[in-house]
Amino acid sequence: MTTVPPVSDVTVSLGEDYPDIREAVRRLCRPFDGQYWQRLEENGKYPDEFVKALTESGFLAVLIPEEYGGAGLPLRAASVILEEIHASGGNAAACHAQMYTMGTVLRHGSAAQKAEYLPRIASGELRLQAFGVTEPTTGSDTTQLKTRAVRDGDSYVINGQKVWTSRALYSDLMLLLARTTPADQVARRTDGLSVFLVDMREARGRGLDIRPLKAMVNHNTTEIYFDNLRIPASSLIGEEGKGFRFILDSMNAERALVASECLGDARWFIDTATRYVSERVVFGRPIGANQGVQFPIARAYAEMKAAEMVLRKACAMFDAGLPCGEEANMAKLLTSEASWHAAEACLQAHGGFGFATEYNVERKWRETRIYQVAPISTNLILAFLGEHVLGMPRSY
Numbered sequence: 058m059t060t061v062p063p064v065s066d067v068t069v070s071l072g073e074d075y076p077d078i079r080e081a082v083r084r085l086c087r088p089f090d091g092q093y094w095q096r097l098e099e100n101g102k103y104p105d106e107f108v109k110a111l112t113e114s115g116f117l118a119v120l121i122p123e124e125y126g127g128a129g130l131p132l133r134a135a136s137v138i139l140e141e142i143h144a145s146g147g148n149a150a151a152c153h154a155q156m157y158t159m160g161t162v163l164r165h166g167s168a169a170q171k172a173e174y175l176p177r178i179a180s181g182e183l184r185l186q187a188f189g190v191t192e193p194t195t196g197s198d199t200t201q202l203k204t205r206a207v208r209d210g211d212s213y214v215i216n217g218q219k220v221w222t223s224r225a226l227y228s229d230l231m232l233l234l235a236r237t238t239p240a241d242q243v244a245r246r247t248d249g250l251s252v253f254l255v256d257m258r259e260a261r262g263r264g265l266d267i268r269p270l271k272a273m274v275n276h277n278t279t280e281i282y283f284d285n286l287r288i289p290a291s292s293l294i295g296e297e298g299k300g301f302r303f304i305l306d307s308m309n310a311e312r313a314l315v316a317s318e319c320l321g322d323a324r325w326f327i328d329t330a331t332r333y334v335s336e337r338v339v340f341g342r343p344i345g346a347n348q349g350v351q352f353p354i355a356r357a358y359a360e361m362k363a364a365e366m367v368l369r370k371a372c373a374m375f376d377a378g379l380p381c382g383e384e385a386n387m388a389k390l391l392t393s394e395a396s397w398h399a400a401e402a403c404l405q406a407h408g409g410f411g412f413a414t415e416y417n418v419e420r421k422w423r424e425t426r427i428y429q430v431a432p433i434s435t436n437l438i439l440a441f442l443g444e445h446v447l448g449m450p451r452s453y
C-alpha cells in the first residue's frame with residue numbers, strides 16, 4: 058500500500074526554484090532570439106534547431122526516471138524549464154507535450170512498454186509529441202468522443218477522426234484516446250475509453266492520414282483520419298476501458314506545465330513593458346511616469362505573483378502523489394489570465410510599435426491568448442471548480 062503525505066507536509070518553495078536549471082535554460086535559449094521565432098513564422102517552419110538543442114540538453118526528458126535514461130526530476134523542475142523558455146521570449150509549444158504524455162506510459166504502461174519506449178524517448182530517438190483527444194464533433198465533451206477501437210484478434214482496428222492534434226507531423230508516436238465500448242453500453246460516461254500508443258511511422262499510409270491544419274505558429278496542428286487502421290493489441294496502455302482515468306493525471310501535469318508557460322509569458326511581458334515605458338519619452342517624460350501606463354503593468358505583476366504560488370502548490374502536490382486536480386486547474390486558470398493581462402498591458406504600453414513584428418510583442422500576445430482556450434478552456438475549468446470542488450449542480 059502506498060502512503061501519501063498529508064497536505065500539510067507538502068512544501069512549496071518560496072525562493073527561486075532550481076536556479077542552476079534556470080540559468081542553463083536561459084543560456085540554451087539565447088541563440089533562439091526574437092528574429093529566430095519571426096523567421097519560423099514567416100516561413101511556416103517547425104523549430105527543428107530549438108527542439109534539437111532542448112532534446113540534446115536532456116531538458117525534454119527531465120521527468121523520465123533515471124533507470125530509463127532520463128533525469129528523474131520532479132514536475133517542479135519541468136515547470137521551471139518551460140517557464141524560463143517562455144520568459145526568454147521563446148515558445149515551448151512545439152515540443153512540451155513529450156513531458157506530460159510520457160507520464161501515461163510511465164504510470165500505466167506495462168514493464169515491456171516502458172522498457173521499449175522510455176529510454177528511446179529519453180535519448181530523443183523517438184518523439185512522443187502527439188496527443189490525440191479532441192474531435193471535431195464533440196470538442197470539450199471528451200467522454201463523448203467517437204473514434205472507435207475494436208479488438209480483432211491480436212489487433213485493434215481504429216476508425217474515426219481527431220482535430221487539433223498538434224505536432225503529429227513532427228512526432229513518431231501518438232497517445233490516442235479512443236472508445237472501445239460504445240457509450241450506450243457503459244455505466245459511467247468516463248468508462249469504455251482506452252489509451253493507445255500508436256506508432257505513426259508504421260501507420261501512415263496504412264489507414265492513418267495526417268493533414269496539416271494551418272493555425273498558430275509553434276503548434277503545428279493537424280487533422281487526423283483513421284480508416285480501418287490496424288494496430289497491434291500490445292499498443293493498449295493499461296486496462297481496456299479505463300483510459301480516461303489514465304490520461305487524467307497526465308492532464309494535471311499538462312495543466313501545470315502550460316501554466317508554467319503562461320507564467321514565463323507574463324514575466325516576459327512585464328519585463329519588456331517595464332523596460333520600454335522607462336525609456337520611451339513622450340510629452341517630455343518617460344511614459345512609465347504616467348500612472349495610466351504604470352498601473353496596469355503593476356497590477357499584472359501582482360496577479361502573476363499570486364498565480365505563481367498556486368502553480369508552485371499544484372506542482373508540489375503532483376510530486377507528492379496527491380490529488381491535485383483543483384490546484385492544477387486553478388493554476389492554469391490564474392496564470393493564463395495573468396499572462397493575458399500582462400500581454401494587454403505590454404501591447405498597450407508600446408502603442409503602435411506593439412504591432413511591429415520586430416518587437417515580438419504582438420507575436421507573444423497572440424501566443425499567450427491561446428491558453429484561455431487550449432488545452433482546456435476557462436469555462437470548463439470554472440465548471441470543474443463549481444461542480445467538483447464546490448459541489449454545485451452539474452451544468453453539462
Ligand SMILES: Cc1cc2nc3c(=O)[nH]c(=O)nc-3n(C[C@H](O)[C@H](O)[C@H](O)COP(=O)(O)OP(=O)(O)OC[C@H]3O[C@@H](n4cnc5c(N)ncnc54)[C@H](O)[C@@H]3O)c2cc1C
Pocket residue numbers: 187188189190191195196197198220221222223224272273276278427430431432433434435436437440452453
Ligand atoms: C493551437 C491548438 C492546439 C491544440 N492542440 C491539441 C492537441 O494537441 N491535442 C488535442 O487533443 N487537442 C488540441 N487542441 C484542442 C483544444 O484542446 C480544444 O480546442 C479545447 O479543448 C476546446 O475545445 P473546442 O475547440 O472543441 O471548443 P468547444 O468545446 O466547441 O467550446 C467552444 C466554446 O464554448 C465553451 N463551452 C463549451 N461547452 C460549455 C459548457 N458546457 N459551459 C460553458 N462553456 C462551454 C468553451 O469554453 C469554449 O469557449 C488544440 C487547440 C488549439 C487551438
